[in-house]
Each structure stands twice: as structure tokens, then as C-alpha cells.
Amino acid sequence: MSIILNNISKSYNKVKALDDISFEVKPGELFGLIGPDGAGKTTLFRILTTLLIQDGGKASVAGYDVQKQYKDIRNHVGYMPGRFSLYQDLTVEENLNFFATIFGTTIEENYDLIKDIYIQIEPFKARRAGKLSGGMKQKLALCCALIHKPKVLFLDEPTTGVDPVSRKEFWEMLKRLQQKDITILVSTPYMDEAELCDRIALITNGKILQINTPEAIIASFPKKIYKVRSSNTYQLIEDLRIYPDTHSAYPFGEYLHFTPKSEVFRSMDLTKYLEERHHKEIEVKETVATIEDTFMDLSKAHE
Amino acid sequence: MTKDNMIQVQNLTKMFGDFTAVNNISFEVGKGEVFGFLGANGAGKTTAMKMLIGISKPTHGAATVAGYNVLTEAEQVKRNIGYMSQRFSLYNDLTIKENIVFFGGIYGLSSADIKEKSQAMINELGLHDMADSLVGSLPLGWKQKVAFSVALLHNPKIVFLDEPTGGVDPITRRQFWEMIYMEANRGVTIFVTTHYMDEAEYCDRVSIMVAGKIEALDTPKNLKGQFQVDSMNQVFLKLARNIE
Incomplete structure (x- = not known):
């Protein structure tokens, strides 16, 4: 399993952000976390990417425990947080170089992985990231999250506030990445995007409502x-x-x-x-x- | 301008240097109409909206909102409209009541008026238990419902809503639209942007901006007929893709 969560809980003061969450994501799977703002999606991402420690339960990513082996996880995952994560006053190329260097690699080494996406922003490679349009920032952030060839990619609401055309293109990019043996955990508040995932978890108020393939979830609707x-x-x-x-x-x-x-x-x-x-x-x-x-x-x- | 037009836009243009963000757009919005203002990111929606609410000056063209010229009577425009957006609506570290008092004051309401309105609003939204909680502790959907009501405190003739439902859960999102319908039924004009194409179907008329221009403007039904598709989502994809 690429991602395993067993009874994960996390509270902020009295608010239960995550309440006993368990599920597994298979290698190469495109798994969607579907739920509104405040459901607990970002807390879950932060625990899996070792930026936050859970109150209870166990989780592993790519075979490594999120607490004991957090350093290994950091080398093997890519994370694109909901808020723009790049350096605004570095250029497109400088941002990409920076992330490659941090992970001890080069743009050339993994160029194949990002090529499809990068060629769309390459004409602007000398532009500062802060001056890019929303759609281009998102593409650059994805390239930076991929540059060290991660085994697991975490995308926290990559399409929030993005128009339908750019959203459609983004999902097409994800489908192509999946072909390259990358496990993807993606969250979205747009329910129509759920149908593009292999399996989804519906989440609200820190609890999972259901986990299954989109087709099976639709078929389980109990009423006419x-x-x-x-x-x-x-x-x-x-x-x-x-x-x-x-x-x-x-x-x-x-x-x-x-x-x-x-x-x-x-x-x-x-x-x-x-x-x-x-x-x-x-x-x-x-x-x-x-x-x-x-x-x-x-x-x-x-x- | 005819009597019933709440927004009248003629050849409105905004340039930043040699970049034309809004390119010669013209349209009208009637009283009590729910008008959907759609477009891809970067198409010029926000720039156009800023001109309509009186905080950015047009380079060319003219617009009147609630009967006031956005260039020469910007202060009057601001007094006669409501505005809320996804990014900024209420102060998180004030309570619901404090926010109402604050915004009521800003809009020049008397304290008796503020008292009466906040009571009515708390009743209507069923917020008795939460009236003294900090806005920051509310779920986003609730926050947006309160923000919408606050934007209506001074009885504006028009409300501008900039992506009011982004990230809101599906049930609350629909409750929000029921509030919109209710206000439109009372004669308030609604000018709304959204990236949810199902919400585009709820509008009386919809305009779609592509690269600074309005490329389509009609009822959802007519637009679907014109592009021979079943949903506004397909209209949007077809329009934005074709022009690129």
C-alpha cells in the first residue's frame, strides 16, 4: 500500500479536525478526498506529509511511518499545498532549480516527468513567479512538486478557484502522471471532479462518510x-x-x-x-x- | 438608460499600460435580475467588477450602477450597492453581532436601525446561539450566509457577489442560492461570479468573458441552444477552448 491510515485523530483545542480516519491508497491509484472547506482535508495532508503530528492512530506513506521515519517520507513525496507555495520573487526557472537542488537532483535528470507541463510555462521561464497568472502558477507548483520524482504526490485543492477550462486541463495532466507510476492523493471541494478519480473518500466534519469507486458510490444511493x-x-x-x-x-x-x-x-x-x-x-x-x-x-x- | 436597468455598461474598457484587461464591453442588467458574470481566470472579470463598484476608473467607456455614473459619482455608487467576496467578507476576530454593528455604522445606519436589523437577521438565519461567537469560529458556509446578509444591511438595490460559494459544502451552497433567489424576488439585483457551472444555470442571464471581451450573453437556455449542448459547463468549455 502506498498510503495507510489507521484510526488517525487530530484536534485543535476542542475542535475535532479528524475523527478516527482509516483508509488505504493502492500504488498507482488516483485517490480523491472530496469534501467542503473545514472537512479536515488539509489537516490530513499535513499529517501525511509529516508537517503535523497526529494525536492518535498510525499512518504510513510509501512504507515509512509518518512519525518515526519522517525524513524518508520527505524524500519520497511531492506536496502541493492549497496556498501558492513558490517563491514569488524567483523566476519560473529559478524556482524549479531551487526545488531540484534541495532534493539533490537536477531539472535535466527528471525532465521527462515534467516535460508535458513545463513546456506550457517555458516561454515565461524568466518571469517572476509572483507575476504569473493563476493557471501558470499552478502548473509551476506542480512541476516543483514533481522534480524529485516522488513516489506519492499530495495535491491539496489544486483546482479551487480555478475556472472550468483550466480545471479540465489540470485533471488531464493528473491522468498522464498516473501512467508514470505515481500514486496521487488529491483533494477537491468540486464534486464533479470526484468522477475522475479511481476511488474517493467523502469527508465532512473530520469524518469519512463513504469510501469506494465513484460508480459504486453513485449506485449506493438508497432512494429513487x-x-x-x-x-x-x-x-x-x-x-x-x-x-x-x-x-x-x-x-x-x-x-x-x-x-x-x-x-x-x-x-x-x-x-x-x-x-x-x-x-x-x-x-x-x-x-x-x-x-x-x-x-x-x-x-x-x-x- | 431605461427605468428598469440597474446596471448599464457601454463600451467599458480598462487598460494597464498596453495590456487591455477589459475590452469594450457593453451590457445591461435589469431590476431584480440574477446576472451571472462568468469567465476563465484572467479573462477580466475582477477588473470589470472593480470598475462597476466604483473602485477602479475606466480607461474608456461609461457605466451607470443604480443610476449613478461610476466615474463621476463613485461615492454614490458605493452607498447604493452591497458587495461580498470569497476573500473578504467579515472580520474574523469580531463576533457576528459586532460585525453587524460595524458594517451598519460604515453604511451610516442609525443605532436603532442597526439594533432592529441585527435582530431580524439573527432570527431569519437562526443564529441565536452563535450571535456572540467570533466569526472566525464559524464554518465557511455560515460565514458566507452572514456576509450576504451583512451586504444587504443598508437595503442596496444591487449586490455584487464575487465567488461567494467557493469551497462551501453542497447543502449550504444551495441554501445560499435560495437566499439569492429570495432577495431577487424582493427586487434586489444580483450580480454574481462563480466557477460552479451548475450555479450558472440558476441565473436569469449569463455573460461569458474571454480575454477581456464578452463573447456570449443570454439566458442559460438560449446559450445551450446556441452552442447545441446540454449544460452550461459545455457552453463554457466550448467558448473558452474555441477562442484560444
Whole structure:
């Protein structure tokens, strides 16, 4: 196993940031930690990268214990923290050289690994990192985290605040890195990115809600789910909230996702109810759950 | 400007040296409309927004917000709008109540008014137990809901929201949008940026900026029709990719 966590806990004063977390990541796996701000993702990353000591439990990375063998771990992992981690007043090339030197290597030695990404920022190699656009900073930070050919790569919210186009490109880069036998643990608050991982852990308030492949997590959604829309979305939310058979009703893009309480729910009953309330262009259709539906359902049950 | 337009933008341009950050954009936003202002990182959204809220001067072109000219009446603009962003919204080391008093004061509300409004807000958000806690100790989603209400304290006609839901959990994110709908229903104009494309679908109309220009502007439904795709995410990818 590339990463093993056994009953890891960590508290800050009275706040339990991580509460008895256990899971394993296989070699070469692209594993996603999916959860909102404050879920405990960064605390977990800091423990695994030996920057923070857990209160309880054991963890190992690339076969090394995070406490006893922290120096070995540091040589074998790459870490891209959520906040920009580079030296703002060094140039692109100087940053990369700096990280290579620290790890006792050179840009040339592992150029193959970063080539795909680096050629995109190479035209700006003389520019100071502080003057790069968000997307380019992110690419440079990834190159710096990779320059010593780590066995395990930790990426803490690499796509937060990044637009959909750059996010898509970033995930394509990760898929290519995976081909080069690097284990990747990545966190994201964007639920749609979960589907790009081999396996995911849904995490909230320091607890893991579920761990599985994205497909299996979607398939485990316990209820029938319907997409509903009408010409007045705001009124539709209000009316679904007071509909007697509503278990949940959440906006989902142009539709609302609706789950009924009863097993005997019929979509024609809901249509009739909405017609009585003067909705127009009513549509009620059964649909498939997404990771986000599952996340909301599980976190509601956990409250 | 027609009576119902809360934002009117004509040929608005901003240059930094010889770099054109915002290139000749024009659009209008109506009263009570939820207007989504989308674009890739670096497309010029923030620069455009800064001009609309009166803190950056246009190089060319003109804009009126809530009836005031952003160039010549910037102070009036600031008094008549609300603003919140992901990066800055409230003071973490003040309590919820203290933040309300502080921002109420900044916007020139009387103390009787502040008292009444903070009570109403605490009731509406169900914050009785937390009113005296430091804002820094709140979960991000709660913080953003409070920040939104604080941005509305002085009854602005327009609220500017700069990525208000980034990193917020999915349930709270939706509650936040329900608050947006409620305000829009009351006639408040909402100008919002987001990187969540499902949220783009919640807007009445959406504009997409690419390299300083507005390359698309319509209802989500019409945009999907125009680009022959099923989701705003695909519209966004198609537009931003094609132009590069």
C-alpha cells in the first residue's frame, strides 16, 4: 500500500479536525478526498506529509511511518499545498532549480516527468513567479512538486478557484502522471471532479462518510431520485418544501433534484400538485444520482 | 438608460499600460435580475467588477450602477450597492453581532436601525446561539450566509457577489442560492461570479468573458441552444477552448 491510515485523530483545542480516519491508497491509484472547506482535508495532508503530528492512530506513506521515519517520507513525496507555495520573487526557472537542488537532483535528470507541463510555462521561464497568472502558477507548483520524482504526490485543492477550462486541463495532466507510476492523493471541494478519480473518500466534519469507486458510490444511493423543473424555480423550491411526500429537494443546475419519502410515489401526483399551484412547463422525470446527491444525503444522515 | 436597468455598461474598457484587461464591453442588467458574470481566470472579470463598484476608473467607456455614473459619482455608487467576496467578507476576530454593528455604522445606519436589523437577521438565519461567537469560529458556509446578509444591511438595490460559494459544502451552497433567489424576488439585483457551472444555470442571464471581451450573453437556455449542448459547463468549455 502506498498510503495507510489507521484510526488517525487530530484536534485543535476542542475542535475535532479528524475523527478516527482509516483508509488505504493502492500504488498507482488516483485517490480523491472530496469534501467542503473545514472537512479536515488539509489537516490530513499535513499529517501525511509529516508537517503535523497526529494525536492518535498510525499512518504510513510509501512504507515509512509518518512519525518515526519522517525524513524518508520527505524524500519520497511531492506536496502541493492549497496556498501558492513558490517563491514569488524567483523566476519560473529559478524556482524549479531551487526545488531540484534541495532534493539533490537536477531539472535535466527528471525532465521527462515534467516535460508535458513545463513546456506550457517555458516561454515565461524568466518571469517572476509572483507575476504569473493563476493557471501558470499552478502548473509551476506542480512541476516543483514533481522534480524529485516522488513516489506519492499530495495535491491539496489544486483546482479551487480555478475556472472550468483550466480545471479540465489540470485533471488531464493528473491522468498522464498516473501512467508514470505515481500514486496521487488529491483533494477537491468540486464534486464533479470526484468522477475522475479511481476511488474517493467523502469527508465532512473530520469524518469519512463513504469510501469506494465513484460508480459504486453513485449506485449506493438508497432512494429513487427525480429531476423536476417549472417556469418559476424559486416558487418550485418553496412548493416542494411543503409538499407532504418530499424527503429532499435541492437545486441542481436547471432542475431540482427531488427524493420522495414514500415508496409508492408517482410522478403524476407531483405534476398534478404543481399544476394546482399554477406552475407552467412542468417536467418530472426519474434520473440518476450524482456524487453530490450522495454526499448531501449522507451528510444529512450524519447530522 | 431605461427605468428598469440597474446596471448599464457601454463600451467599458480598462487598460494597464498596453495590456487591455477589459475590452469594450457593453451590457445591461435589469431590476431584480440574477446576472451571472462568468469567465476563465484572467479573462477580466475582477477588473470589470472593480470598475462597476466604483473602485477602479475606466480607461474608456461609461457605466451607470443604480443610476449613478461610476466615474463621476463613485461615492454614490458605493452607498447604493452591497458587495461580498470569497476573500473578504467579515472580520474574523469580531463576533457576528459586532460585525453587524460595524458594517451598519460604515453604511451610516442609525443605532436603532442597526439594533432592529441585527435582530431580524439573527432570527431569519437562526443564529441565536452563535450571535456572540467570533466569526472566525464559524464554518465557511455560515460565514458566507452572514456576509450576504451583512451586504444587504443598508437595503442596496444591487449586490455584487464575487465567488461567494467557493469551497462551501453542497447543502449550504444551495441554501445560499435560495437566499439569492429570495432577495431577487424582493427586487434586489444580483450580480454574481462563480466557477460552479451548475450555479450558472440558476441565473436569469449569463455573460461569458474571454480575454477581456464578452463573447456570449443570454439566458442559460438560449446559450445551450446556441452552442447545441446540454449544460452550461459545455457552453463554457466550448467558448473558452474555441477562442484560444
